Amino acid sequence: xxxxxxxTKKVIEHFKNPHNMGRMKNPDGIGKVGNIICGDVMWxxxxxxxxxxxxxxxxxxxxxxxxxxxxxxxxxxxxxxxKGKTIEEALKINRNDVxxxxxxxxxxxxxxxxxxxxxxxxxIYDYLSxxxxxxxKELRETRQRIEKEKKEIEERYKEWIKIEEEMHxx
Amino acid sequence: xxxRIYLDYAATTPVDPKVKKAMLPYLSQKFGNTMSLHxxxxxxxxxxxxxxxxxADLIKAxxxxxxxxxxxxxxxxxxxxxxxxxxxxxxxHIIISPIEHPCIMESAKFLETQGFEITRxxxxxxxxxxxxxxxxxxxxxxxxSISNGARKNTILVSIMHANNEIGTIEPIEEIGKIIKESNIxxxxxxxxxxxxxxxxxxxxxxxxxxxxxxxxxxxSHKLYGPKGAACLFIREGVKIxxxxxxxxxxxGLRSSTVNVPAIVGFAEAARICERExxxxxEKLTKLRDKLIKGVLEKIDGSHLNGHPKKRxxxxxxxxxxxxxxxxxxxxxxxxxxxxxxxxxxxxxxxEPSHVLLAIGLKPQEAHGSLRLTLGRWTKESEIRYLLKVxxxxxxxxxxxxxxxxxx
Numbered sequence: 001x002x003x004x005x006x007x008t009k010k011v012i013e014h015f016k017n018p019h020n021m022g023r024m025k026n027p028d029g030i031g032k033v034g035n036i037i038c039g040d041v042m043w044x045x046x047x048x049x050x051x052x053x054x055x056x057x058x059x060x061x062x063x064x065x066x067x068x069x070x071x072x073x074x075x076x077x078x079x080x081x082x083k084g085k086t087i088e089e090a091l092k093i094n095r096n097d098v099x100x101x102x103x104x105x106x107x108x109x110x111x112x113x114x115x116x117x118x119x120x121x122x123x124i125y126d127y128l129s130x131x132x133x134x135x136x137k138e139l140r141e142t143r144q145r146i147e148k149e150k151k152e153i154e155e156r157y158k159e160w161i162k163i164e165e166e167m168h169x170x
Numbered sequence: 171x172x173x174r175i176y177l178d179y180a181a182t183t184p185v186d187p188k189v190k191k192a193m194l195p196y197l198s199q200k201f202g203n204t205m206s207l208h209x210x211x212x213x214x215x216x217x218x219x220x221x222x223x224x225x226a227d228l229i230k231a232x233x234x235x236x237x238x239x240x241x242x243x244x245x246x247x248x249x250x251x252x253x254x255x256x257x258x259x260x261x262x263h264i265i266i267s268p269i270e271h272p273c274i275m276e277s278a279k280f281l282e283t284q285g286f287e288i289t290r291x292x293x294x295x296x297x298x299x300x301x302x303x304x305x306x307x308x309x310x311x312x313x314x315s316i317s318n319g320a321r322k323n324t325i326l327v328s329i330m331h332a333n334n335e336i337g338t339i340e341p342i343e344e345i346g347k348i349i350k351e352s353n354i355x356x357x358x359x360x361x362x363x364x365x366x367x368x369x370x371x372x373x374x375x376x377x378x379x380x381x382x383x384x385x386x387x388x389x390s391h392k393l394y395g396p397k398g399a400a401c402l403f404i405r406e407g408v409k410i411x412x413x414x415x416x417x418x419x420x421x422g423l424r425s426s427t428v429n430v431p432a433i434v435g436f437a438e439a440a441r442i443c444e445r446e447x448x449x450x451x452e453k454l455t456k457l458r459d460k461l462i463k464g465v466l467e468k469i470d471g472s473h474l475n476g477h478p479k480k481r482x483x484x485x486x487x488x489x490x491x492x493x494x495x496x497x498x499x500x501x502x503x504x505x506x507x508x509x510x511x512x513x514x515x516x517x518x519x520x521e522p523s524h525v526l527l528a529i530g531l532k533p534q535e536a537h538g539s540l541r542l543t544l545g546r547w548t549k550e551s552e553i554r555y556l557l558k559v560x561x562x563x564x565x566x567x568x569x570x571x572x573x574x575x576x577x
Contacts (some may be wrong), residue, residue: 005503015497021570036573039494039514039522039537043572064572068496068513072570084432157533 008103011073018072020079024062029127033146037157040067040112042075044119048087048127049157055086063119070109074116077101082120091124091139093117118146175552179392179484179545180334180369181510184434186394186546192438193396196431203342204428205417214430222438228440229367229376229386231403237420238401238433242368243273245402246328248424249364251278252410253326253385254286261323261359265289265307267340267530268297268306269333271366275524287322291329296477299329305348308361323359331386332370334524335512335541336476339370339486346382362408365548368392372443373482374451384408390432394546395439399432418566454483454544457553461486461542464557467563475526475539484544489526489535492574493567499539501563507556510564512539 004012014048024045042065051057054144058102061083065075078098082090099105099112105113128135174186185193196217202210204218208282223233239245254264266278268290278288291303291493308324327349331341342365349363367376371388378386385408390399404423406412443450458481466472471491490498495511502509512523514537522536531539543557568574 005500007500012500012504015500018570034536036534037532039533041572064570066492066571066573067494069500071494072497153313 006106010103014073015069016075018076020062022062029123032118033115033122035153039116040071040076042115042119044123046123058084058090059083070105070112073102074098074112078116078120175507178510180543182391183394183545185396186496189395189435189438193431193435196434208555218428219223223434224437225401229378235403235406237423238397238399239424241400242387242389245400246273246366247277248402248413249385253362254281255411256409257325259394261325263287263322263324265327265500267291267329269293269297269525270330271334288440293528295530296335297333301341301344301348304345324361325436328364330366332482334369336487337481343381350382350480351449390436392479393439393443396435398429399436451483457484457544461553468561481564486542489539490564493538493564495537495539497567505559510541511536
């Protein structure tokens with residue numbers, strides 16, 4: 001049996017024993033993504049250091065997540081994928097890497113892999129901009145998409161909450 | 171997995187061994203088609219009519235007022251669409267609660283597209299419909315109809331007997347009385363009263379006459395009978411238009427070869443419920459209250475959903491701060507406990523339960539909901555086990571969550 005309910009064994013392993021879980025003191029960058037109203041919120045913390053060649057790497061990484069099984073597992077696995085990688089390499093980690101590392105996700109949970117990849121992007125962006133570094137073009141584009149989606153979700157839920165409120169007034 | 175504890179009896183129940191035994195002869199020996207003229211068919215027919223009588227007895231109805239269907243969803247669809255279509259030239263206004271099962275909500279939405287007007291009442295924080303609201307919702311429309319023609323007359327009020335998620339029991343008898351009074355005052359504009367009793371049938375007493383119910387839906391698999399059998403009570407004299415046309419089974423109201431083995435099981439299950447209901451309700455209420463008390467005492471930031479007293483004997487529903495429902499359900503499953511949640515992440519729509527939102531929970535609160543429903547074979551030791559593991563599960567998930575208390 002390679003699956004437990006909806007999920008692969010790998011997902012359940014990460015869910016049961018998440019890696020790099022918890023809050024980080026004085027992180028160099030934080031990525032906060034998701035929306036409590038939708039039910040998934042991911043906070044990713046990174047500490048940046050240098051490797052032997054003097055390149056900047058993600059020396060330490062931790063997460064805190066409110067969400068479903070897939071949200072917790074993707075958070076955990078992305079910390080594994082990013083730890084020890086150079087900033088450049090880390091920025092290349094995408095949703096497909098996340099899904100692949102977990103042996104797959106149910107279709108309705110694929111958005112959780114996007115969330116995890118976005119959290120890492122945001123954390124790196126936070127680090128770079130705090131240190132007044134140049135933002136690579138690709139990163140700028142990714143951020144534009146993240147911002148746009150964030151607004152869309154907020155709009156959608158504003159609309160939806162308005163309907164709910166009207167229903168209560170009746 | 172060693173331990174397996176089932177606390178999701180509101181989703182479905184195992185077939186009672188006595189029910190299974192009653193059904194078995196009807197699979198390969200007494201397999202006849204109820205429409206056949208020969209002895210095989212007549213034997214099946216006789217059994218069908220006996221089953222009808224048994225099911226009718228449980229709600230103090232007449233046998234001829236029961237038709238068998240395949241599911242509560244089908245019964246609810248037939249009740250709403252059947253009444254609406256049969257009366258569409260006279261009246262087009264339907265009243266429902268906002269916490270009905272999706273099969274009622276969606277049927278109502280469909281009827282809206284067909285020119286019907288739907289009023290969705292509100293509920294209070296416990297999920298209770300105010301009978302006064304029913305009275306208000308039917309009255310003005312009735313008055314205006316005198317000058318505007320009959321199109322806006324209320325034709326149907328459909329309020330569930332007990333809610334499937336939070337277990338709240340609605341004041342059905344009071345609502346029935348209001349509709350009856352209205353029907354006495356305005357005999358020219360009859361309003362029908364339907365209730366979805368899928369969760370209450372066999373668990374708490376129902377008397378369709380005392381409660382002035384015209385139509386009632388119930389399903390076998392919620393009361394230790396098999397899946398694939400359900401019923402709709404239709405009061406004598408109430409006309410509905412069928413949805414399934416064909417060979418004219420079930421008085422022409424539901425064509426389809428009759429599922430005799432499942433119906434025999436349904437009837438046997440109803441018989442057992444009639445006998446055991448009082449004892450079982452007492453036992454389950456005790457266990458439920460122990461569970462509710464235990465959870466609220468042991469877990470900080472835990473809240474009960476639904477009414478503390480006016481609730482099904484077997485239902486407990488909570489929401490927990492800072493944790494998400496699907497994660498709770500899977501953690502519990504890994505520890506051997508089957509439960510359920512109204513969180514968006516567990517649904518295909520990615521929106522939290524409409525029931526929890528209707529009782530005033532915010533989406534983030536509804537995401538943290540957990541439903542535990544007990545049944546015939548729930549033991550006290552199982553509740554003790556749950557009370558041991560649930561606080562650990564919540565603690566673990568809160569540790570992972572970025573939202574914590576005092577921060």
